[in-house]
Amino acid sequence: MGKYRVVHYLNQFFAEIGGEEKVNIPPLVKEGAIGPGRILQQALGEEWEIVATVICGDSYFAENIEEASAKVVELISSYQPDVFVAGPAFNAGRYGVACGASCSAVGKKLGIPVVTGMYKENPGLDIYRKEVYITPTSNSARRMKDDIPAVASLLRKLGLGQEIGSPQEEGYFPRGLRVNRFVDRTGAERAVDMLLLKLKGEPFQTEYSMPTFERIPPSPPIGDLRSATIALVTSGGIVPRGNPDRIESASASKFAGYDIAGLDALTPAAYETVHGGYDPVYANEDPDRVLPLDAMRALEKDGTIGKLYDRYYVTVGNATSVANSERFGKAIAAELKSAGVGGVILTST
């Protein structure tokens, strides 16, 4: 009997094609395993063969999700894969979206098992977890060797058509499915057991966890724009040249506020981006492309808005943790409120 055929998805970086200068390449396919695929090949064992690797630039995929997914399906179908695997994407947001979307499309169109891996804060997780088996990984590719075996073991089980247990048993992110099964004790008895454990302060396992992604009720709209002060905030890393507060280009630990009173536009001589993970050429040529100071100033002058707030706030959104982002957001919100700002435009790259 022949080997099980595996096709692997990677981004331009892990496929060793290039870094940020190659993020716009459209999907292409290469024979055999590349980079992380070699580790995956070892973990899968001899009965499995990575016959091809499909590759796409992160920005190309994230900006053309439907088209790129369709192209991935088209490119790999001639390889007749038995299973499809993507990444893992760790905490890379665009890559996570690409891994989730390509798995979802391949699963639907080719009807084969699909698996990917991500860090728990990757935005791709919540978009695709219902359609795709996603195993938890660390937040950095430094742990690639530790994270791949879980991907491989789930992929093997799915490929062999073995029964897949609960997320806790198998080690994948819950997909929000409810599975009926027979148990000895009624729901009432089990609920009382859980309640007693909770009262005693002991650990217990819920049978139906509530979604944890918190939603905030939308704030009421601005009444009269012509008398309102509007502030600009960005996660795109636009800072005064030289980055005086040393905001990190990834996994930011801080934000900063800078004075823009009297400025009509952001010049490349005075401002730059420190955001890692995207091609900085366009933002450095004209920082207004990320933080639209020139447009806001024009609208202030013609009376569309009452005032542009004298400071803007900036951090870097690249792989920055949810906890840090919440902390920055609280502090920025408090400053804006006390300054009487009426509304905020937040731009993200």
Next chain:
Amino acid sequence: MKEIDRAGLPVVHVAAIVPISLAVGANRIVPAVAIPHPLGNPALPKDEERQLRLNLVKKALQALQVEVEEQTVFEE
């Protein structure tokens, strides 16, 4: 962004990748141009690019003046 909304300040997310903005929970979303230049397009002549940015900012300001009940993407 959610913390700004939580504080009762209306905030609009001008975002290059709308699915990510939706996943993280933005309530008012205006789709941007592209990741490395969300409010610009280097392929356009300077004055047309400025007009594009002005239009995007106007759309964002408009979103701040609309009452929304749930996550809303302000398309063209």
